[in-house]
Amino acid sequence: MTSPPITLPFAKGHGCENSFLVLPDPDGRLRLTAETTRRLTDSHTGAGADGILRAVRCADDPEAAAMAGAAEWFMDYRNRDGSLGAMCGNGIRLFARFLVDTGLCAPGTLAIATRAGIRRVRVPSRCQDLQGPVSVAMGTPLFPGPDHITITTAGASRPATHVDMGNPHAVVFVNDPADAGDLRTPPTAEPADTYPHGFTTEFVAVRGPGHLALRVHERGVGETRACGTGACAAVAAHRRRTGQTGAADYHVDLLGGRLHIAVLPDGDMELTGPAVITAQGALHLPRTA
Numbered sequence: 001m002t003s004p005p006i007t008l009p010f011a012k013g014h015g016c017e018n019s020f021l022v023l024p025d026p027d028g029r030l031r032l033t034a035e036t037t038r039r040l041t042d043s044h045t046g047a048g049a050d051g052i053l054r055a056v057r058c059a060d061d062p063e064a065a066a067m068a069g070a071a072e073w074f075m076d077y078r079n080r081d082g083s084l085g086a087m088c089g090n091g092i093r094l095f096a097r098f099l100v101d102t103g104l105c106a107p108g109t110l111a112i113a114t115r116a117g118i119r120r121v122r123v124p125s126r127c128q129d130l131q132g133p134v135s136v137a138m139g140t141p142l143f144p145g146p147d148h149i150t151i152t153t154a155g156a157s158r159p160a161t162h163v164d165m166g167n168p169h170a171v172v173f174v175n176d177p178a179d180a181g182d183l184r185t186p187p188t189a190e191p192a193d194t195y196p197h198g199f200t201t202e203f204v205a206v207r208g209p210g211h212l213a214l215r216v217h218e219r220g221v222g223e224t225r226a227c228g229t230g231a232c233a234a235v236a237a238h239r240r241r242t243g244q245t246g247a248a249d250y251h252v253d254l255l256g257g258r259l260h261i262a263v264l265p266d267g268d269m270e271l272t273g274p275a276v277i278t279a280q281g282a283l284h285l286p287r288t289a
């Protein structure tokens with residue numbers, strides 16, 4: 001006799017076509033392994049996505065319990081390969097849209113806990129059609145160095161800037177994002193110890209004042225249609241390279257659409273873009289998974 005499968009409620013959605021499965025787990029009962037993550041995010045064995053956002057109350061997750069006084073919900077982010085991630089600019093916007101549209105939170109500004117700390121996300125209203133722009137305060141970019149990094153991909157080596165947006169990025173400037181070539185093989189970095197836990201790479205072209213375009217290779221995923229922390233890292237590296245300071249607005253074009261980044265007078269960045277719920281239902285997992 002075979003056991004019935006485990007049934008998990010889920011939503012699927014995207015931010016600029018960077019896609020995620022949202023798994024509501026309010027009381028922290030779900031044990032999500034790397035293997036289960038890979039199975040669920042694979043389009044053949046699951047619903048397919050770039051990553052998973054498990055929605056658990058901070059008070060009910062040992063990893064986030066210390067943040068329970070400041071945030072109700074913890075975004076437990078998992079990359080498609082099963083690795084844990086700290087921050088996800090598109091994911092956290094979809095996460096907040098999910099909490100608001102399913103009635104778990106009221107519209108307005110939500111404090112959400114992540115492995116990179118607490119982020120404030122603004123969801124202006126509940127949307128009848130489960131979509132609409134969402135903004136997140138991303139904090140101030142850091143430049144951990146070293147000053148000279150080389151990124152090699154598809155046989156070409158180029159200088160890069162190390163930017164920390166709560167997760168590690170290498171920003172490479174190119175004439176056109178297409179110059180990055182085939183991104184099926186992960187880029188490599190020199191010095192090799194720059195990124196002990198891996199990195200996400202942005203290939204960025206300057207299109208005009210306040211206007212960038214990029215392609216991205218994400219740590220733990222591969223090439224994706226968009227990356228929110230990556231778009232912020234690109235703006236940060238561009239401002240550093242050109243000596244820009246003070247408040248300014250930018251838009252960044254990605255394969256999946258456009259993200260807006262406002263740099264505030266204190267240097268903090270606010271990221272805005274679409275957050276769209278595309279499906280809701282139940283996922284089935286064999287008991288052995």
Ligand SMILES: N[C@@H](CCC[C@H](N)C(=O)O)C(=O)O
Nearest residue numbers: 085088089090167227228229
């Ligand atoms: N797509 C995300 C970033 C997700 C995490 C990344 N893959 C990592 O491992 O740091 C975004 O929109 O920021």
